[in-house]
Amino acid sequence: MVDKPMSIHRTRFPFSITKLLFWSLILLSFIVLFFLGSPPSSASPSHRRRSLRGGDWETSVRESAKSKSLRVLVTGAAGFVGTHVSIALKRRGDGVVGIDNFNRYYEASLKRARSNLLAQHKIFVVEGDINDGSLLKSLFKLGKFTHVMHLAAQAGVRYAMKNPKSYVHSNIAGLVSVLEACKNANPQPAVVWASSSSVYGLNSKVPFSEKDRTDRPASLYAASKKAGEEIAHTYNHIYGLSITGLRFFTVYGPWGRPDMAYFFFTKDILKGKQISVFEGPNGRSVARDFTYIDDIVKGCLGALDTANRSTGSGPAQLRLYNLGNTSPVAVSKLVRILEKLLKVNANKKLLPMPPNGDVFFTHADISLAKKELGYNPTIDLETGLRKFLDWYMDYYSSSSSLPKRAW
Numbered sequence: 169m170v171d172k173p174m175s176i177h178r179t180r181f182p183f184s185i186t187k188l189l190f191w192s193l194i195l196l197s198f199i200v201l202f203f204l205g206s207p208p209s210s211a212s213p214s215h216r217r218r219s220l221r222g223g224d225w226e227t228s229v230r231e232s233a234k235s236k237s238l239r240v241l242v243t244g245a246a247g248f249v250g251t252h253v254s255i256a257l258k259r260r261g262d263g264v265v266g267i268d269n270f271n272r273y274y275e276a277s278l279k280r281a282r283s284n285l286l287a288q289h290k291i292f293v294v295e296g297d298i299n300d301g302s303l304l305k306s307l308f309k310l311g312k313f314t315h316v317m318h319l320a321a322q323a324g325v326r327y328a329m330k331n332p333k334s335y336v337h338s339n340i341a342g343l344v345s346v347l348e349a350c351k352n353a354n355p356q357p358a359v360v361w362a363s364s365s366s367v368y369g370l371n372s373k374v375p376f377s378e379k380d381r382t383d384r385p386a387s388l389y390a391a392s393k394k395a396g397e398e399i400a401h402t403y404n405h406i407y408g409l410s411i412t413g414l415r416f417f418t419v420y421g422p423w424g425r426p427d428m429a430y431f432f433f434t435k436d437i438l439k440g441k442q443i444s445v446f447e448g449p450n451g452r453s454v455a456r457d458f459t460y461i462d463d464i465v466k467g468c469l470g471a472l473d474t475a476n477r478s479t480g481s482g483p484a485q486l487r488l489y490n491l492g493n494t495s496p497v498a499v500s501k502l503v504r505i506l507e508k509l510l511k512v513n514a515n516k517k518l519l520p521m522p523p524n525g526d527v528f529f530t531h532a533d534i535s536l537a538k539k540e541l542g543y544n545p546t547i548d549l550e551t552g553l554r555k556f557l558d559w560y561m562d563y564y565s566s567s568s569s570l571p572k573r574a575w
């Protein structure tokens with residue numbers, strides 16, 4: 169009776185209990201050794217993962233933030249504007265730490281390449297999401313930031329129809345997460361953040377002044393940025409955070425975003441692919457106040473330099489500025505400049521502008537930014553596109569993959 173079940177056991181499991189125990193012990197010791205080998209960390213599991221990947225990230229944050237003047241946390245540091253602003257700050261001696269989630273809205277390899285450029289300038293970029301409150305808390309504790317340049321966002325006007333939730337996640341929830349961290353930080357930093365020309369929406373009065381209506385956004389992107397401006401007001405009002413919003417007007421240049429028209433027109437013209445040029449009603453041209461990246465960087469630095477300290481409670485500085493070029497150019501003219509510089513005729517198709525969130529015209533009144541930030545754009549579209557094309561040719565001739573369209 170006793171032997172029978174044992175023999176049944178033997179036929180079901182090909183190895184003995186002793187062998188099973190032996191292998192379980194080996195496995196257990198591997199698990200124990202793995203965890204003992206991890207760098208010590210008091211942080212949450214997500215932080216532990218980060219330190220495993222990025223080495224001693226806490227030391228890197230402290231080193232990168234070191235400065236006798238500004239200590240700036242740049243969100244979206246591996247983005248187009250984030251990279252340029254970070255380098256400009258570091259060059260003049262400010263401490264800079266970046267955070268970026270390296271999402272796949274457009275080619276991640278370009279973001280990695282920008283991040284490598286930042287590393288060459290000794291700027292440390294933490295890979296993480298602005299919605300990760302505990303990560304932000306640790307970063308503020310380590311970096312003791314005097315300023316936050318908040319540039320992380322879901323960009324793109326037309327993509328909002330494809331993926332509306334990503335705008336809520338990054339531009340609304342993400343902004344609240346950053347402001348919560350700022351409000352709780354010691355010291356409380358001054359915040360400068362990227363709003364957008366798109367908040368003017370269906371406004372037809374030109375040039376667009378900060379005093380004009382912004383309650384008719386034409387896209388969810390615009391609505392998310394407008395919501396951001398209202399959220400900024402709340403955090404300023406209740407928590408005394410010093411907050412400056414910058415309404416960027418169609419920023420372009422080297423290391424730019426492949427989802428923007430000037431960028432993918434270049435790619436498609438070079439490949440002989442047809443490009444769609446949108447038109448307004450009755451063949452009216454669609455135009456943008458295209459603004460070169462170096463001018464935008466100067467505006468960002470001007471905003472950081474003139475920002476007052478946060479007060480913790482009670483009245484604090486709350487500002488909004490247009491950063492444009494104040495000379496709109498028709499999209500058809502943009503294409504003609506590209507054709508001239510590339511020495512290639514574009515295969516163009518004129519199309520009525522689809523109802524996709526786009527607006528017909530943007531034109532910034534920049535008198536306020538001129539007066540208060542010393543903002544003074546100097547680069548015209550042809551000069552700026554020449555600089556962009558120099559970079560583009562150089563970057564994509566040494567890189568195997570051309571940008572793919574995901575938007």
Ligand SMILES: O=C(O)[C@H]1O[C@H](OP(=O)(O)OP(=O)(O)OC[C@H]2O[C@@H](n3ccc(=O)[nH]c3=O)[C@H](O)[C@@H]2O)[C@H](O)[C@@H](O)[C@H]1O
Binds near residue numbers: 324366416430445455
């Ligand atoms: O100022 C901003 O705040 C925004 O600027 C930018 O948006 P936009 O000004 O719309 O730039 P972009 O897409 O390059 O289209 C340029 C022009 O080409 C036209 N356009 C576009 C696509 C196409 O296939 N054909 C075409 O004619 C199109 O109708 C438009 O007239 C940023 O992307 C956005 O993230 C935000 O920062």
